[in-house]
Amino acid sequence: MLRALAVSLALLAAPVSAQLYTPDEMRHTFQAATPDIQRVFTQDILGNLPRELRPRAAQVRLEFPEQGRSPLDFFAHPGRRVIYFPLESIRFFDDVATLFAWVESQNCNPEAIQAYLWAKLREGRPLPSPLRAFNINRDTAFADEFTYNVSGKIVSSGLQFILAHELGHILLNHQGSMTGAESQRQEIAADAFALDHFERLGGLPMGVFWYYMAAWWLDPLDDxxxxxxxxxxxxxxxxxxxxxxxxxxxxxSHGELDPHREAELAAQIGAMVAELATLIDDDGMLNLMPLLLDRDWPAERIAQACPTAN
Structure with missing residues (x-):
């Protein structure tokens, strides 16, 4: 089960934002993740590619700087054949997955999560990392079986989807720094490449919903x-x-132990993704939602939204 990803750590330029995690936390993310990322990328992804794509895919390398351009920043450089997964982004997505699972387990209000993501990712406010902002102790949250299992599935499938998506950009010969309709075409094609990977495995990219639930806050509101x-x-x-x-x-779901149960879950996740698409297509709602979130969930209230008993 993939909980954190890192391989061949290559530090890039100086950080572009304040450090969200301590050096010990970043070091732990790297040390705990390296064997998993090597196995997932080489065995699960490259090992299941169509044979004609494998020679080119074998030239792709993974590099993990400490930080990216935002707290949730995964990207590829097709010309260099490099996929970048910043350690901070890996830890941030893990925190967000843990947060979603804990809030559901404890029957807390999930609107507080959206308020945090809006303020942190869209507004760029200097809030602490997700679990610190919500006053959640990671060990305490992971002691809850539901939180540990669900967050693990979100992270493992979500990061594997992102890895396959970024590999798709490289193998599909996409150009970097594209905008507008061409950029959207490339993103849809890379998503399809990642979904093809999960179809070959017969597994559900469960984390894709929660990843895009967070990532869409990085985009501007208007067209x-x-x-x-x-x-x-x-x-x-x-x-x-x-x-x-x-x-x-x-x-x-055909590769799972209970394919029919997993197929039902795949349909449910698909329906949730469809609802998200409808939401972000509603400009009126998008302009109103931040006002409501800021009113109902100011930063000082987020810490009391669903804390653990430390």
Whole structure:
């Protein structure tokens, strides 16, 4: 089970934002993750590619700087054949997955999570890391079986989807720094490449919903801003993902121990993704939602939304 990813640590330029995690936390993320990332990338992804793609894929390398351009920043450089997974982004996504699972386990209000993600990712406010912001002790949260199991599934499948997506950019010969319709076309094609990978495995990319639930806050609200984005999380992109999951749920479950149960879950995840696409296509709701979140969940209240007993 993949909980954190790192391989061949290569530090890039100086950090672009304040450090969210301590050096010990970053070191632990790297040390605990290296064997998993090597296995997932080489065995699960490269090992299951169509044979004609394997020679080119074998030239792709993974590099993990400490930080990216935002707390949730995964990207590829097709020309260099490099996939970048910043350690901070890996830890941030793990925190977000843990947060979603803990809030559901404890029957707390999930709106507080959206308020945090909006303030941190869209507004760039200097909030602490997700678990610290919510006053959640990681060890205490992981002692809850539901939280540990569900967050692990979100992280493992979510990061594997992102890895396959970024590999798709490279193998599909995509160009970097594209914007507008061409950028959206490339993102949809890379998503399809990642979904093809999960179909070959017969597994569900469960984490894709929670990843995009967070990542869409990085995009501007209006269409003009989305067109200027190099990695737009557009309604069309999310709707295309949803249609693929709901159109043939068994394609994403035939490799599981209980395919029919997993197919039902795939259909449910697809429906949730479809709802997300509808939400981010509603400009009126998008402009109103931040006002409501800021009113109902100011930063000082988030810490009391669903804390653990430390």
């Amino acid at each position: 003009a801003g989305r067109d200027a984005s190099s990695h737009p999380v557009s309604p069309a992109r999310i709707a295309t993902l949803a249609a693929r999951l709901t159109g043939d749920p068994m394609a994403f």
